[in-house]
Amino acid sequence: MDTIYLIVLDGIGDRPIEKFGRKTPLEAAHTPILDKLVQMGINGAMNTIDIGVKPGSDTAHLALFGYDPRVHYSGRGPYEVAGIGMETVPGDICFRVNMGTVDEKMVVVDRRAGRVEDTSEYAKLLDGTEIDGVRFILKPGTAYRLGMIMRGKNLSSEITDVDPKEAGLTIKQAKARDGSKQAEFTAKVLNKFVELSHKKLNKLPSNQERVKKGELSANCLLVRGAGKYPDMEPFEEKYRLRACCIAGAGLYKGIARVLGMDVLEVAGATGKPDTNVRAKIEKAIAVKKDYDFVFVHIKAADSFGEDGDSDGKLKFIEKIDEAMVPLVGLPGAVVAVTADHSTPCELKGHSADDVPIVIVSPRVRDDDVEHFSERECAKGRLGHIKGEHVMPILLDIVGIAEKFGA
């Protein structure tokens, strides 16, 4: 069977930019390799979740993999903790945490504590704390981030964030979202823990040293994204495909781990603009015989969009394009290139605008589209699809779709 490649160019879609003559970064970029794929394949426009729905990165990927996020998604926490390799058990509530700086009135001074680069010390200080029978498990993530798990009985993910998400605001008390006793208990215990850890962090010698030097103290856990570890059928069982993930950023590895994909490490895959895209593509091709499904995630175009940096986005798109060379004419493969969502530079955030998709295989009814872009791909033979259609279409191209009926 052909190996299926699903290559997700995070946040690649954009809106017209005046200085590009109302072209998007993707339209303005020189992308001969992506264009070649488009000329060989079938093209379309896709809304990962639905028309007019602005997806998160997590929900968009769940939808692309064929897991309805409206059913399976409770919060981002589980994917973050899985991304940094934390082990979970049923009933765990998982969170994303930033190390932040608060003043004596608990007002957030900096949401990243001056961008601390290692949180091992803080994780070690607080890991294993028990409050009212609930154990807090913490592990350092990348830079100023941590993963956190609340483990105990009668916990709920239906609680609001502690992180106010903006400097200058007071940190929030977690609250029950659904009025249930479980959520009220979980919020109460979490609030106690945040208060306790603030006291402990203030006393930490390294933080007192920072204060003396006039630096920002990493004295508060900004907790958010409560989510229950999801009970989803593993990808391999659902589709009977041996699947792997090649990604730099933790969230995408986390989603892959939660779905039971093998997460392959590639030297130089950082999830940042300096990432070695070519190394990821070469790794993806090198494992063709070992896997039926290879998910490749390329992050940085999204980050440029979040920063409003259209020039940076355009250049990174051209870097991606060059790295794609080995995919052109790759035998024994179905290659799909798309995005999880648009990240318009003018919005500095996600939007619900659809994204281009191309699928290359000798088996597809190739069309007349010439360029990989939001507006050109939308003219293609694939039409306007949703994320939920991607896996069924790919399975059908390789000839293993299940028949409904006889």
Place this chain on the structure above:
Amino acid sequence: MDTIYLIVLDGIGDRPIEKFGRKTPLEAAHTPILDKLVQMGINGAMNTIDIGVKPGSDTAHLALFGYDPRVHYSGRGPYEVAGIGMETVPGDICFRVNMGTVDEKMVVVDRRAGRVEDTSEYAKLLDGTEIDGVRFILKPGTAYRLGMIMRGKNLSSEITDVDPKEAGLTIKQAKARDGSKQAEFTAKVLNKFVELSHKKLNKLPSNQERVKKGELSANCLLVRGAGKYPDMEPFEEKYRLRACCIAGAGLYKGIARVLGMDVLEVAGATGKPDTNVRAKIEKAIAVKKDYDFVFVHIKAADSFGEDGDSDGKLKFIEKIDEAMVPLVGLPGAVVAVTADHSTPCELKGHSADDVPIVIVSPRVRDDDVEHFSERECAKGRLGHIKGEHVMPILLDIVGIAEKFGA
């Protein structure tokens, strides 16, 4: 009111074929008549059930007629037994059966018992058998096939097949799919019947004669497709249309009978490549005054696809095209030509690829499409629709759609 013609060219859709210069059989064929219809009509692409869903022939037709197969479909059996004119009562469980040959270890040697041409003798031997209060009713179908009904109390269609679907495999024990007592009982009784009938068939003089001659013995019932007779609103009541069916193959007559359509017999309509397509079209036109809705089914392009015979498929498409002449400019008619699904020659089976659809009437907003093909019709004004949209569109064209609202 205009008479609506729904002409289903089974399995007509395909994928690009290298020896046809990456054209599909439909694109490569010379089809001046179908092209003429396309030039007069409105065109589109259609997925009978949904994008990425590979339809069976039965589910595809239910969807086309406006009956959601996700609600109404339990298995193919009821349509097969209806197709050969068996009478059913509520609670009946219906099956498709092949006469097969098994060895002494119950391994399937041939799934068609050397393609026996008449199963009357076997049906007569086994019809009326009662086991644990359940009556087995059997009737010969075409060639090596039979229809079978289990009639009794507390039966369920949620059971697996006895037929392993491949020579070289042992026949299976039917099992409950849903763990219910009804399904377990049904499976148990069916397994007893299959065993008993194997013994009886082994003793049958004609089979003993075959064995002596070194021929394949028709000594096993390969049972599959358990389905409950569906409780669907008759077509005529649902749409207030007097409806008839012109088809060669049993399944399509069966679906029409289940929906309460009149099944018209046409000499030379065989459901095979030798079928008289022209006679079917002429019959369809001859009954225009008697019916508001005429369903015409033309089977053989699908069979060529299943055999991987692209040349045969192309030639049969040209045979269909020639037969369509009387439909061009037919007064007082709305003519829709489409397919139930694609059957790509390279897959030798159904696929989820969409199919072309053309609707001809002076009342449609005709478009610029010139050729009847997968890629050309997709450019048409009808856009990309689903099977469930076909009946509402046709009713609206003839002006009898019900208004939603005031």
